Amino acid sequence: MTAGANRVPLVFLGMGLYLALLALGVYALVSRGPRPVPPPPSPPPLRGNLYASDGTPLAVSLEGGRYYPLGKSASQLLGFGERASGRGLEGLERDLNAALSEGRSFTLTLDPWIQALAERALWKGLERSRGAFATLLVLDRKGRLLAVANAPAFDPMGPRKDPEQDLSWRNHAFLVALEPGSTMKALTAAMLLEEGAARLSTPVEAPMRRKVEGWVIRDAVPHPPRLTLAEVLKYSSNVGISLLAEGIPKETFYRYMEKLHLTDPRPLPGVRTAPPLIKPPEAWGRASYANHTFGQGFLITPLHLAAAFAALADGVYRTPQLFQGQKAREERVFSAETARAVRQALEEALAPRAALPGYPLAGKTGTAQVVVQGRYSQEVFTAWFAGFVPGDAPRYTVVVAVHHPKGEIHGSLVAAPIFREVAAGLLAYAGLPPYAEGR
Structure with missing residues (x-):
């Protein structure tokens, strides 16, 4: 009896302690409130547009x-x-x-209407020429890229083919370095004028071929044996431009190439481009220098050419821009008078298939042989046209390149009609009426 009686207080004591602890726990929960539940992790942000x-x-x-x-x-x-x-x-x-x-x-900076206009003309032109690929760029007076068109067309939502076999995905304007061919003659002419080494009326004895260091330089278009610089551009004479360019040192020529950013591996900040392939002038012999003056012996992208050619609008090189608010770097390369004189010569020598009645367009053709297996091919060419809309007071610079056209191969026959179609659309878009007769 004594042992049982002693256990009763202990039981009551244990129960009391348990109830006290339970009350303390309840009080803690009530006073502190419910414990916060951590929020679920935020989903990653949607990809920017x-x-x-x-x-x-x-x-x-x-x-x-x-x-x-x-x-x-x-x-x-x-x-x-x-x-x-x-x-x-x-x-x-x-x-x-x-x-x-x-x-x-x-x-x-793309203008969807101008982009569509450029693509329509380019896609038709590539189909007509049966070329491998083509590209077209349109820049405004401030260097903004209004259109970057490529052909053949590519559907980003469609099934993807072998990228080594189907190159329709490639931005040829930025990623393919090509020889610019005779479009370079317009820039060489500007260098000669700016340096005072020639005027448009300066004559040169220009046979249909000349030999330099064992290399033969030939002209494709028949012409008189004596040409002025303006006629060198008209007949696209390799012989004539290379002879006149001997009036300036090769180092001076290269310095202008640098000012025009033709040697710049990143002409468009923030965007991947194929680097130019140009050796320094100390590596040039007489033949190499001669070739450079008419666009052979070095490689640049169509973007490089478009930005450099745009400097002939007013003499100022502007870094091409692709993003709104991007600041353009400006550098005067040629005087306004030099730029005007070259454009006037290009207007007077305009390829017939680039012309629009009533409008003073200006531009230069190019037909560049392509090196295949270490030698200039007699079958693979790049047809070029680089020009201004309009020519006397440019609002737009347009560059067209068609690689490996079949049948007709010359820039005057392949690329010039594409330029003309784009020029017609740009003039309509800008609301510019035809010029009066005898302006």
């Missing part, structure tokens, strides 16, 4: 994927990414991948 200058969406991310509202338009410039992750693989999707992945968006 790309817009045209007028706000037209070019590449957008929505729930479910990446979309390109304009389809094939500007598709090689915009590029594409992995289907699952969206990581950029080509074009601006690749170049801007880090920023786009963080949700940043960009507005380009």
Whole structure:
């Protein structure tokens, strides 16, 4: 009896302690409130968008994927990414991948109407020429890229083929370095005028061929044996321009190439481009220098040529711009008088298939042989046209390149008609009426 009686107080004591602890726990819960539940992790931001200058969406991310509202338009410039992750693989999707992945968006300088106009003309022109690929750029007076067109067309949402066999995905304007051919003669002429080494009326004895260090330089278009500099541009004489260029040192010629950023591996900041392939002047012999004056012996992209040619609009080189708000670097390369004189010569010597009645267009053709297996091919060429719309007071610089056309191969026959179609659209877009007779 004594042992049992002693256990009763202990039981009551244990129960009391348990109730006290329970009450303390309840009080703690009531006084502190419910414990906060950590929020679920935030989903990664949607990939940033790309817009045209007028706000037209070019590449957008929505729930479910990446979309390109304009389809094939500007598709090689915009590029594409992995289907699952969206990581950029080509074009601006690749170049801007880090920023786009963080949700940043960009507005380009592209004008959707001018882009569509350029693509329509280029796609038809490539089909007509049966070429391998083609590209076309349009810059305004401030150096802004209004159109970057490529052919053949590419559907960024369609099935992807072997990239080694199907090059329709490639932005040829930025990623392919080519010899500029006779379009370079216009820039060489400007150098001669600026240095006081020649005037447009300066004559030169120009046979149809000359031999330099064992190399034979030939002219393709029959012409009189004596030409002025203006006629050298008209007949696109390799012999004539190379002889006149001997009036300035090769180092001076190269310095102008540097000022025109033809040697610049990054002419467009923030965007991948193929680097030029140009040896320094100390590596040039007489034959190499002669070849450089008419656009042989070095490689540049169509973007390089377009930005350099645009300097003939007023003598000022402007860094090409692709993004709204991008600051252009400006450098005077030629005087306004030199630029005007060269454009006038190009206007008077304009290829017939580039001409529009009532409008003073100006430009230079080029037909560049392509090196195949270490030798200049007799079958593979790049047909060029670089010009101004209009020629007397340029609003636009247009450069066209068609690689490996079949049948007709010359820039005057292949690239010039594409330029004319684009020029007609640009003049209509700008609302410029034809000039009066006898202006």
